[in-house]
Amino acid sequence: MTAAPQSPDIMALKDQARIVRIEILKMLTASGSGHTGGSLSAADIVTALYFYKMRQRPGDPSWPDRDRFILSKGHAAPLLYAVLALSGYFDKSLLGSLRKVGCPLQGHPSSKLVNGVEVSTGSLGQGLSISNGIALGLRLDKKEARVYCLLGDGETQEGQVWEAAMSAGHYMLDNLCAIVDVNELQIDGRCCDVMTVEPMAEKWRAFNWHVFEINGHDMEEIANALDEAEKIKGKPSVILARTIKSKGVSFFEGKAEYHGVTPTEEELQKALLELDSNGK
Amino acid sequence: MGSRDQATDIKSQSADFCGQAVATRDAYGSALLELGRRNEKVVVLDADLSGSTKTAKFAKAFPDRFFNMGISEQDLVGTAGGLSLTGKIPYASTFAVFETGRAWEQIRQTLSYSGLNVKLVATHAGITVGEDGASHQALEDIALIRVIPNMTVIVPSDGFETKQVIDAIAEYEHPVYVRLGRAKVPPVMPAGYRFIIGKAHTFSLGSDVTIIATGIMVSKALQAAEQLKKQGIDAGVVNMSTIKPLDTDTVLEAAKKSKLIVTAEEHSIIGGLGGAVSEFVAENHPVHLRRIGTSDTFGCSGSPDELLKLFGLTSENIVKTVEGFFQDFRR
Ligand SMILES: Cc1ncc(C[n+]2csc(CCOP(=O)(O)OP(=O)(O)O)c2C)c(N)n1
Ligand SMILES: [Mg+2]
Numbered sequence: 001m002t003a004a005p006q007s008p009d010i011m012a013l014k015d016q017a018r019i020v021r022i023e024i025l026k027m028l029t030a031s032g033s034g035h036t037g038g039s040l041s042a043a044d045i046v047t048a049l050y051f052y053k054m055r056q057r058p059g060d061p062s063w064p065d066r067d068r069f070i071l072s073k074g075h076a077a078p079l080l081y082a083v084l085a086l087s088g089y090f091d092k093s094l095l096g097s098l099r100k101v102g103c104p105l106q107g108h109p110s111s112k113l114v115n116g117v118e119v120s121t122g123s124l125g126q127g128l129s130i131s132n133g134i135a136l137g138l139r140l141d142k143k144e145a146r147v148y149c150l151l152g153d154g155e156t157q158e159g160q161v162w163e164a165a166m167s168a169g170h171y172m173l174d175n176l177c178a179i180v181d182v183n184e185l186q187i188d189g190r191c192c193d194v195m196t197v198e199p200m201a202e203k204w205r206a207f208n209w210h211v212f213e214i215n216g217h218d219m220e221e222i223a224n225a226l227d228e229a230e231k232i233k234g235k236p237s238v239i240l241a242r243t244i245k246s247k248g249v250s251f252f253e254g255k256a257e258y259h260g261v262t263p264t265e266e267e268l269q270k271a272l273l274e275l276d277s278n279g280k
Numbered sequence: 281m282g283s284r285d286q287a288t289d290i291k292s293q294s295a296d297f298c299g300q301a302v303a304t305r306d307a308y309g310s311a312l313l314e315l316g317r318r319n320e321k322v323v324v325l326d327a328d329l330s331g332s333t334k335t336a337k338f339a340k341a342f343p344d345r346f347f348n349m350g351i352s353e354q355d356l357v358g359t360a361g362g363l364s365l366t367g368k369i370p371y372a373s374t375f376a377v378f379e380t381g382r383a384w385e386q387i388r389q390t391l392s393y394s395g396l397n398v399k400l401v402a403t404h405a406g407i408t409v410g411e412d413g414a415s416h417q418a419l420e421d422i423a424l425i426r427v428i429p430n431m432t433v434i435v436p437s438d439g440f441e442t443k444q445v446i447d448a449i450a451e452y453e454h455p456v457y458v459r460l461g462r463a464k465v466p467p468v469m470p471a472g473y474r475f476i477i478g479k480a481h482t483f484s485l486g487s488d489v490t491i492i493a494t495g496i497m498v499s500k501a502l503q504a505a506e507q508l509k510k511q512g513i514d515a516g517v518v519n520m521s522t523i524k525p526l527d528t529d530t531v532l533e534a535a536k537k538s539k540l541i542v543t544a545e546e547h548s549i550i551g552g553l554g555g556a557v558s559e560f561v562a563e564n565h566p567v568h569l570r571r572i573g574t575s576d577t578f579g580c581s582g583s584p585d586e587l588l589k590l591f592g593l594t595s596e597n598i599v600k601t602v603e604g605f606f607q608d609f610r611r
Contacts, residue, residue, distance in 0.1 A: 105581075106580060107413035108412070109409050122412075186350070188326075188348055
């Protein structure tokens with residue numbers, strides 16, 4: 001079992017995030033389709049969850065006391081598959097057949113097919129309600145376990161997100177921590193051009209949430225916010241993580257085009273060089 | 281660069297897509313642009329998928345008449361309803377699974393019950409969405425919309441028909457659902473074909489079997505019929521592009537003429553074209569019937585062609601189904 005360590009080893013987590021990015025890029029290049037930008041932007045956050053914060057037992061995926069992770073922005077499936085494989089939920093060799101017929105690693109995560117996937121997602125806007133339900137159930141059972149839910153910033157345009165935000169505030173779900181990957185992009189362009197989501201912090205506060213605003217690529221800030229969120233009582237916490245879409249691959253960074261476009265073999269090699277040199 | 285853009289633009293302007301292999305969503309994008317030029321009342325809404333649904337073409341030409349609602353399908357449908365109440369003709373597009381699923385009750389309560397003049401033109405329907413997998417593959421949308429009173433449901437078979445559908449519904453003051461696909465499809469409708477809402481196109485009726493198909497399955501049905509004829513089975517094909525209101529005259533004719541009716545659709549066999557035809561013939565002219573479609577199951581990730589094979593949405597499977605029937609029938 002992996003227990004949450006007392007203090008984060010920031011250097012090790014940074015390197016783990018680098019490895020996660022490498023797996024994401026290799027997986028996406030092999031599949032030739034899938035979501036690059038939003039998998040890379042949230043890589044640091046999700047690495048911190050799986051390799052620092054969350055209490056999980058990869059060998060016992062239905063352990064009742066585990067912390068739960070709900071990937072509401074289900075298109076970041078490659079990121080989830082990478083951390084699950086690297087945590088030991090399933091064999092890493094599966095990653096090479098992402099999105100192929102017969103492979104359990106579907107374009108969007110299916111909980112019926114993959115250990116460690118709590119619930120199937122892919123249709124945006126539904127994850128926070130599910131997280132609320134889990135948080136309510138855990139509270140009824142007097143469990144210590146916590147629930148983490150990752151949303152996209154574009155995703156918060158869905159009405160259901162705000163219905164769920166209201167519920168979590170109302171039920172004072174302090175065992176719930178939502179994280180919004182604020183990369184300021186969605187498919188059709190910048191969120192502020194398509195449909196403004198700002199001011200986000202004020203919106204969440206108005207729904208009775210405790211708001212953290214951090215740099216979503218600063219491992220220390222991420223780990224710190226996750227620790228602090230655990231101490232907030234009487235209300236749910238949301239971490240607004242400012243990120244860069246496609247973070248880690250300089251020539252994809254901040255470009256809306258790479259939302260759902262995968263690297264070519266040549267781009268992969270270039271990206272791996274960048275990530276390798278970051279590791280030194 | 282500018283001149284090249286203009287050249288392609290002019291070409292797409294005049295294209296009616298007759299005889300052309302094209303994705304129905306691409307035909308939609310061009311048809312909408314042309315319609316926008318002709319008809320100022322046309323407004324277009326999308327939900328953060330304008331590049332994929334191809335409404336981006338209209339958006340670029342008529343930014344004032346285009347509204348991106350962001351990732352909020354319920355708001356998309358409701359806003360389209362409101363626009364129609366001011367005399368506009370809204371075309372609202374996103375992926376079929378989200379448009380009919382997430383916004384179903386808005387379609388029922390706001391559009392249908394009030395009879396609002398909104399055109400829901402959804403793309404990425406069916407299994408040919410491919411690699412994105414089950415969450416994105418609408419296999420229930422025809423059923424979902426067909427069950428709502430007042431709704432018209434149209435599934436064009438190729439680019440040529442799509443263009444005509446997009447034009448025809450602008451003149452038809454009712455809520456309409458049009459189902460389009462992501463993948464390129466071969467042309468099937470003959471030159472000179474004129475789409476009429478509620479009217480099927482009969483290629484031929486077979487004394488042994490008539491295959492009533494819709495959408496991408498029309499081309500597979502035509503191939504299957506050729507193959508069956510070679511085997512001495514007289515097979516006909518009907519393109520049922522309007523699923524609601526169903527062209528019951530044509531179904532009745534086929535039921536009277538053929539020993540077997542086969543329905544073929546890129547959709548669940550429950551509640552779609554197969555459901556509609558079964559309901560009608562069971563009450564009016566019982567006949568042997570087989571439904572081809574997905575069998576009460578979700579799709580999965582894979583390339584469109586692999587998935588068509590995996591789920592039996594092929595001419596081979598139509599042939600096999602018909603052969604199987606006649607083997608039993610003759611015994
Ligand atoms: C209900 C729903 N509508 C539309 C989509 C199609 N879609 C997939 S990703 C996406 C954009 C998501 O943007 P954002 O939430 O900001 O994610 P990120 O930038 O982190 O990739 C859209 C519209 C979907 N998956 N679900
Ligand atoms: Mg985003």
